Amino acid sequence: MKNNIISELQRWYASNCDGEWEEECGIKIETLDNPGWSVIIDLNETNLEGRIFDEINNHEYEDSWLDCRVEDKTFKGFGDPSKLEAILQIFIDWAKSQNEDWLRPPPPLSEEEQKKIENDNFWNALGDEIGPELCKHENCNRKRIQHSVMCKQHHFEMITGQKRI
């Protein structure tokens, strides 16, 4: 059977489903009240994350328009009522141009990389050193963070067993 644009999209989608990706990421195709189409495709943890997409902004006539861009790790395509197929084609062409094997997802994160992301999230959630009390750690002159008797650095070290560099 010849591949049409929908089956190509299905293949790209299926290639990224790994038991986790599809829980938070996916593809949304909706209509707009303009009227028109909206195609939103998550690129998080796909082989397209971080790839450059040259924005398309085509408004020839009032009833013939097309906008495609990539921002926030998301492909966003919008167009008039006749443009759904064109938007999907633009996405598939781009996806195929970006990787040698466009259906091979990136390798899963190593344990170390996963740990680093967890630590980064934890660090970012700790908040500012608001004090006014000083950190309880010996010889530390920094103020404590909220919900701890220690500064950000020492609280992080206590929980994760690692120094934050």
Ligand SMILES: [Zn+2]
């Ligand atoms: Zn401290």
